[in-house]
Amino acid sequence: QVQLEESGGGLVQAGGSLRLSCAASRSIFSINAMGWYRQAPGKQRGLVAIITNGGSTNYPDSVKGRFTISRDNAKNTVYLQMNSLKPEDTAVYYCNKVPGYEYDYWGQGTQVTVSS
Helix, strand or coil: CCCEEEECCEEEECCCCEEEEEEECHHHHCCCEEEEEEECCCCCCEEEEEECCCCCEECCCCCCCCEEEEEECCCCEEEEEECCCCHHHCEEEEEEEECCCCCCCCCCCEEEEEEC
């Protein structure tokens, strides 16, 4: 059974930090690179962090230096540490395998709201 359960979102002021967590089923976690995606109102869902099975990471320029993705293989959990948050980071955040397609199973996501 596929499981993706995101948590840790909330309301934070600009410049603040949040740490997101994602509990994934082993069927997804063990064989795939994992990533964090986000979707702001009226925009397409986009990838903001990737971590491979070997621990290599990659980020788009918009979050590089502010976001850090990590994974705990023993717990099938992926984390996203977000620092120096900006209002434009406001979105629903999801985790999934990479690549993740719209026809894949997606969890409920976790809302991140950054106030100015």
